[in-house]
Amino acid sequence: MTASLEVDRLAYAYPDGTQALFGVDLRIERGERVALLGPNGAGKTTLVMHLNGILTAGHGTVTVAGLPVAKGSLKEIRRRVGLVFQDPDDQLFMPTVREDVAFGPANMGVRGEELDQRVKAALERVGMLEAIDRPPHHLSFGQRRRVAVATVLAMEPEILVLDEPSSNLDPASRRELAEILRSLDVTVLMVTHDLPYALELCERSLILSGGVIAADGPTREILADAELLAAHRLELPYGFSAG
Amino acid sequence: MSAGHHHQLYRAGDTPAHRLPPQCKLAAVVGFVVTVVATPREWFAAFAAYALLLAGVLLLAKIPPGFVLRRMAIEVPFVLFALAIPFVGTGERISVAGLSLSLPGLWAAWNILAKATLGVVASVLLAATTEPRMLLLGAQRLRLPPLMVQIAMFMLRYMDVILDEMRRMRVARESRGFTARDVRHIPVVARSAGALFIRSYERGERVHLAMLSRGYTGSMPVIHDLTASARQWLAAGTLPGAALAVLLGSVLLKTGEW
Amino acid sequence: MHVPDGFFTAAVSISAGAVAAAGTAVCLRGARRELDDRTAPMAGLVAAFVFAVQMLNFPVLPGMSGHLLGGALAAILVGPYTAVLCMAVVLLVQSIFFADGGLTALGVNITLMGLVTVLTGWGVFRLITRSLNGRAAITAASFAAALVSVPASALAFTLLFWVGGTAPIEIGTVAAAMGGVHVLIGIGEGLITAVTVATVLAARPDLVYGAHGLAAPLVLRGPDGDVTVVPEREERVTAPAGRSRPFLLAGVGVTLVLAGVVSFFASGDPDGLEKVAEDEGFLGQATDHAFGSWLLADYGDVGGIPVGVTGVVGVGITLIVAGAVGYAARRRDREAGREGGREDVTV
Numbered sequence: 005m006t007a008s009l010e011v012d013r014l015a016y017a018y019p020d021g022t023q024a025l026f027g028v029d030l031r032i033e034r035g036e037r038v039a040l041l042g043p044n045g046a047g048k049t050t051l052v053m054h055l056n057g058i059l060t061a062g063h064g065t066v067t068v069a070g071l072p073v074a075k076g077s078l079k080e081i082r083r084r085v086g087l088v089f090q091d092p093d094d095q096l097f098m099p100t101v102r103e104d105v106a107f108g109p110a111n112m113g114v115r116g117e118e119l120d121q122r123v124k125a126a127l128e129r130v131g132m133l134e135a136i137d138r139p140p141h142h143l144s145f146g147q148r149r150r151v152a153v154a155t156v157l158a159m160e161p162e163i164l165v166l167d168e169p170s171s172n173l174d175p176a177s178r179r180e181l182a183e184i185l186r187s188l189d190v191t192v193l194m195v196t197h198d199l200p201y202a203l204e205l206c207e208r209s210l211i212l213s214g215g216v217i218a219a220d221g222p223t224r225e226i227l228a229d230a231e232l233l234a235a236h237r238l239e240l241p242y243g244f245s246a247g
Numbered sequence: 248m249s250a251g252h253h254h255q256l257y258r259a260g261d262t263p264a265h266r267l268p269p270q271c272k273l274a275a276v277v278g279f280v281v282t283v284v285a286t287p288r289e290w291f292a293a294f295a296a297y298a299l300l301l302a303g304v305l306l307l308a309k310i311p312p313g314f315v316l317r318r319m320a321i322e323v324p325f326v327l328f329a330l331a332i333p334f335v336g337t338g339e340r341i342s343v344a345g346l347s348l349s350l351p352g353l354w355a356a357w358n359i360l361a362k363a364t365l366g367v368v369a370s371v372l373l374a375a376t377t378e379p380r381m382l383l384l385g386a387q388r389l390r391l392p393p394l395m396v397q398i399a400m401f402m403l404r405y406m407d408v409i410l411d412e413m414r415r416m417r418v419a420r421e422s423r424g425f426t427a428r429d430v431r432h433i434p435v436v437a438r439s440a441g442a443l444f445i446r447s448y449e450r451g452e453r454v455h456l457a458m459l460s461r462g463y464t465g466s467m468p469v470i471h472d473l474t475a476s477a478r479q480w481l482a483a484g485t486l487p488g489a490a491l492a493v494l495l496g497s498v499l500l501k502t503g504e505w
Numbered sequence: 506m507h508v509p510d511g512f513f514t515a516a517v518s519i520s521a522g523a524v525a526a527a528g529t530a531v532c533l534r535g536a537r538r539e540l541d542d543r544t545a546p547m548a549g550l551v552a553a554f555v556f557a558v559q560m561l562n563f564p565v566l567p568g569m570s571g572h573l574l575g576g577a578l579a580a581i582l583v584g585p586y587t588a589v590l591c592m593a594v595v596l597l598v599q600s601i602f603f604a605d606g607g608l609t610a611l612g613v614n615i616t617l618m619g620l621v622t623v624l625t626g627w628g629v630f631r632l633i634t635r636s637l638n639g640r641a642a643i644t645a646a647s648f649a650a651a652l653v654s655v656p657a658s659a660l661a662f663t664l665l666f667w668v669g670g671t672a673p674i675e676i677g678t679v680a681a682a683m684g685g686v687h688v689l690i691g692i693g694e695g696l697i698t699a700v701t702v703a704t705v706l707a708a709r710p711d712l713v714y715g716a717h718g719l720a721a722p723l724v725l726r727g728p729d730g731d732v733t734v735v736p737e738r739e740e741r742v743t744a745p746a747g748r749s750r751p752f753l754l755a756g757v758g759v760t761l762v763l764a765g766v767v768s769f770f771a772s773g774d775p776d777g778l779e780k781v782a783e784d785e786g787f788l789g790q791a792t793d794h795a796f797g798s799w800l801l802a803d804y805g806d807v808g809g810i811p812v813g814v815t816g817v818v819g820v821g822i823t824l825i826v827a828g829a830v831g832y833a834a835r836r837r838d839r840e841a842g843r844e845g846g847r848e849d850v851t852v
Contacts, residue, residue, distance in 0.1 A: 019711050058456045079462060087460040093408055094453040097546065099380040099400065108461035110468030141407055159461060256602050273601075280608045284511050284518070288671075321605045325509050336673045355672035362511020363607060370604035379602055386601070394533055394545060398594045401549020402556065403602075409553045413560075433563055437697040440558050441704025444551075444582060448712050451550030455543045465542035 006070040008034045008163045008191040009055065009085075015063035015215075016050055024050035026215035027064065032163070034069075037185075037192040039202035039223060042212035043237035048195045049090075051212060052167055055193075056085040069162045083112060086161030086190075090168045092148035096140035101132070101151050104140060108159040126158035127151070130184050146177025150184065163191040170198045199227055199240050211236050256318075256374045263482070264308035264376045268475040269385025271483030276373045278487030282494050283365045288358035290501075294365070296493040300486060301368050308376045318371045325363055329356040379403050381473075388473050397467055401454070409447055416443065507599065508614055508662075510607030517669030522612025528620045529593045535586030544587070551583050552591040556598070558701075563693040571690035574658065576622025577630070577651035578698045581643075582705065584714040585627040592619035613665065621661045626654035630715055643716050644703045651698035655691035659683040 009032040017023035024047040032038050042048050053059040054066050057073045066073040068084045089095045098104040105123045114122060127133040130150040140148055149169070156164060169185070170178050178201070185192060185205055196202055202209055202223055209226045211219040213236040219226055226232065227240060259265075264272075279300075286293050305315065336352020374382070380400060387396040416439045420426075425435060455463075513521075536544050555575045562570045575595075579588035596614045599605040606614045633646035663683050667676045706713050 053456070056460055058459055079464075082460055082462050085460075087457075089453065089457055091453070093405075094450060095457045097401065097404055097454050097457065099404060107458075107463075107468065111462030111464065141404070155461065277608055280510055281515075284607075284609050285515055318604065321603060322509065325512075332672045332674065335678060337675055338673050349673065351673035355674075358671050359509070359511050363509035366510030366607045366609070367604045370601065370608060374602050374604070382601060392530075392533055394537070395529070395590070395594060395597070397545035398548045398552060398590060399598055401546050402552040402594055402598060405550055405553045406556055409550075409557045410560075413557050433693060433696045434700045436561060436563070437700035438704045440561065440697060441701040441708070443557065444554055444701065444705055445709050445712065447550045447554035447557075448547070448582075448709075451543075451547040454546040454550065458546060459542075463542065467545075 006034075007031045007067075008036070008069055009193065010067040011051075011054070011064070012067070013064035014051070014054060014061050014066065016054065016059060016061060018050075024215055025054075028212070028215070028217055030210060030217055030220070032191060032193060034162075034191055035189075036208060037194070037206045039206040039209040040193060040195045040212055041197060041199065041202060041209055041226070041236075041238060042195075043197060046212045046236075047215045048212055049167060052087065052165055052195055055163075055165055056082050056087055083108075083159050084162040086156030086159055086164045088149075088152050088156055088164065088166045088169065090171060092140075092145070092152040095152040095155060096148060099139055100136075101127070101138055101140060101143075102136045104151065105136075105155050105158050108155060112159065122158050122160075126154040129157055129188070130154045131180070144177075146173050146180065149173065149177070149181065153181075153184065157188070161190060163193060164188065165193045165195070167195050168198070169194060170196060170201045197238065199233075199238060200244055203227055211238070213237075257378050258310060258314065258375045260309055260376065262308050262376070264304060264372075267483050268388075268473055268479055269377050269381040270388035270473060271385075271475050271479050272373055272377055273382065273385045274389060275483040275486045276369050278484075279369055279490050280366045282487060282490040283369075284362055286362075286494055286497070288354060288361065290497050293493050293497045294361050297365050297490055300489050300493075301365065301372065304372055304486060308372060310372065310375050314375065315368060315371050318375075319364070319367055322363060322367050326360065329359045329363075332356045332359075384473055388475075393467070405447075405450065405454075408450070409443065412446055413439070413443055507596075507606030508610040508617070510609050512607070512610060512671060513613055513665060514669035514671060515609075517665055518609050518613060520612075521616045521665065525593070525612040525615035525620065528589060529615065532586040532589040532593075536584075536590050539584060539586060544590075547583070548587050548590050548594070551579065551587065552594045552598075555579055555591050556595050558697075559595070561697065563697065571686075571693055573694055573697055574618055574622050574655060576618060576658075577626025577647070577654040577694070578701060580623045580627040581630055581647050581650060581698070581702055581715040582713060585623050587714075588623045588627070589619050592623060617658050617661050617665070621658045622654040625657040626650040629653045634715065640703070640706055640716075643706060643713070644699050647702040647715075648695040648699035650695075652691045652695035655694050656684055656687045659687035 009030070011028050011030045014025055014028040015023070016025040028047075028051060040048060040051070050059065054061060054073070055068070057066075057075075057078045060073070060075075068081055071077050071080060071084070073081050096104050098107055102123055105126055106119055109119055109122050124133060124136070127136055130153050132147060132150050132154060135143060135147060135151065140151060143151065153164075153166075166185075169181060173181065182201070182205055185194075192206075194202065194206060206223050209219075209221065209223040210217055211226065211232070218236055219229075219232055233239060279297075283294075283297055286297075305312065332355050333348040333352035334346075336349030336355060338349050338351035340347050341350050341353075342348070377385070380403065383391075383396050383399050383403070387393055420435065420439065425432075536548060540547055555578075558573050558575055558578070560572065562572050564570050576588065576592055579591050582588075583591070593615050596606060596611065596619060600608055600611050600614070627650070630646045630650035633649060634642060637646070660680075660683070663676065663680045666672075666674075666679050670679075702713060702715075706716060710716055
């Protein structure tokens with residue numbers, strides 16, 4: 005079976021000269037939920053930008069369900085990889101929730117009744133259907149993040165990539181989002197430094213540190229390895245134990 | 248969170264004035280203002296009639312007069328300017344309460360005040376009865392280039408976000424005991440402006456990435472289709488139509504006299 | 506200060522509207538060439554930024570404060586094309602949503618605060634940075650560009666006022682008042698612009714359009730220690746100088762149009778006429794003056810010049826020239842094999 009996502013020896017440097025990735029290798033099978041852990045500045049966001057071809061590799065390749073990320077395949081790649089940005093304000097750029105969720109499928113050529121169905125179904129899955137005609141900036145932060153997930157779900161992606169999904173959420177919103185993510189039937193790559201959230205949602209974890217994958221294994225084992233965590237500036241919250 | 252600007256511009260409602268398609272309303276208001284501007288300034292009766300027409304729209308749209316008055320504050324700088332004209336104006340001078348005023352200056356002041364005020368009230372009514380994004384879509388129907396409309400849409404969407412960031416920067420400055428008082432403080436404020444630009448630009452880049460991620464290829468998918476029936480155009484045409492009738496009526500009367 | 510409805514004669518408003526539309530049309534194409542599909546979000550965010558910084562008030566004289574116009578700042582940060590678009594959108598939004606600036610005066614406002622500030626600001630900036638290089642030069646050039654852009658806008662206002670203002674004030678008085686105050690405001694604008702540009706330059710030099718070429722080439726190290734030098738991003742390969750040529754040409758065109766309008770209406774200027782009439786003793790009654798503010802009302806023959814006719818001819822010629830500028834820009838675009846014609850402007 006082809007993997008949902010395969011990254012091979014990926015390296016990248018930013019226009020200002022800082023190099024963020026030094027050769028990343030990873031493979032995620034269909035239906036897996038994987039956490040990508042790493043301290044600030046480890047290159048997590050940079051890696052995410054490569055997954056749907058927003059940044060293109062200086063070195064190496066990215067393959068999504070058998071399709072390599074390349075100039076000619078971008079449209080299909082972007083349908084397959086659903087990226088949920090860290091700041092929902094970046095993702096919700098249209099005047100109303102309905103138009104925002106419709107933006108992706110409409111770009112794919114979906115119109116009319118089918119478009120309407122998709123929008124409603126996606127909002128239903130994140131429990132935000134009642135907000136369909138509201139402007140995004142009138143929603144709470146947690147609600148905006150859920151709508152952001154819906155904008156991506158409406159494209160029926162192969163893999164859902166979330167950048168720091170739990171950041172800035174209050175405990176209730178955090179729990180609600182976790183429930184939504186668990187209920188989804190897609191491959192999930194969750195980029196985070198929120199270790200308990202990773203443990204709650206993902207069987208498997210990767211540590212990205214210094215621009216390379218430094219560890220790959222069951223989340224429970226990785227979080228139990230205090231030495232490994234300390235070496236990569238990762239810490240469990242006070243009083244929390246992965247055992 | 249943000250109680251930004253444009254929320255106060257629009258007053259939700261379900262009146263005939265609210266229900267008209269935005270392109271009709273926009274065209275009507277422009278037509279009205281053009282008629283007002285084209286009216287010779289000593290035709291007081293015509294201006295009174297225009298004011299009555301706007302009052303009619305105000306009633307129809309159920310907009311409280313206080314709302315319009317507050318929004319008219321935008322006019323204050325020009326009112327001050329207009330009031331200065333009779334003092335500095337040239338031409339024949341008359342004496343009013345011991346002040347020497349220019350007669351053409353008085354006429355000019357009246358001209359600017361009357362036309363600008365009618366223009367402002369008409370614009371306020373338009374913005375009060377039409378959602379900002381619908382107004383922009385209406386402008387697009389009236390052949391404003393789609394790219395301009397998109398830019399304006401993004402501007403409206405992120406105005407509050409950016410003003411919020413600016414407010415937070417000011418709070419951060421002031422909580423460290425800084426308030427801008429004179430020219431020497433300009434550099435401090437300007438450095439925040441630089442930081443604000445970087446944030447805005449980077450947000451623009453991220454928004455663009457978010458758009459690309461959802462298949463954007465350079466043009467916005469058309470989801471709204473704004474159509475206006477002949478009846479709606481006719482209804483919207485009442486305002487400029489009546490104004491034009493007033494103007495033409497006045498022309499006939501005046502030429503009759505002369 | 507945004508010009509309201511009724512401040513200028515209909516002829517001037519329409520002509521300025523044509524100039525603004527042609528200028529914006531040129532910039533729509535230019536911006537799309539530079540930013541491609543990034544135009545809408547980038548220009549939108551920069552417009553929101555300009556809107557925000559226009560709220561920065563700074564003291565000019567005791568009891569008087571000015572606010573930033575932002576035209577020169579935008580030109581240096583994002584380039585002249587995008588800057589004009591941003592200014593035009595800001596003024597459009599201010600006019601239709603905030604009633605700040607009259608709907609019929611939108612063309613005047615875009616011309617004065619968008620085209621003139623951006624064009625002169627960018628012109629001065631390029632003039633200085635063409636011969637001087639480095640961060641200090643860019644900062645100094647930013648100061649000079651913004652400093653000049655404000656009185657230039659005031660001067661353009663005075664010109665329009667001379668041509669078709671509705672208030673009977675001596676042109677010399679207007680020029681002195683506008684010029685004097687705006688030189689002071691220009692100093693504030695220059696200071697803010699220079700420091701803002703310097704701040705951005707220090708943190709993200711790659712974001713300053715006017716400073717392209719300062720950024721070092723990219724060096725990429727691979728996993729095995731191999732080194733690749735990545736060429737600059739595609740959209741930055743052309744030097745600003747090369748790209749600014751069509752813009753400068755357009756600027757010259759716009760200026761010519763403006764000059765044309767000025768010379769055309771100067772003879773039909775109601776205030777000027779009235780002055781002549783007063784001197785010659787034609788007019789005893791100030792009431793007659795009223796017709797001067799209305800293009801078609803002035804069917805009379807004053808001083809031998811049929812004012813209404815002059816006005817109409819002037820507007821016609823302006824429209825033709827403005828249309829030609831827009832058309833030329835469109836052709837250039839087509840010749841370059843762009844599909845940009847899709848969202849054409851109807852001038």
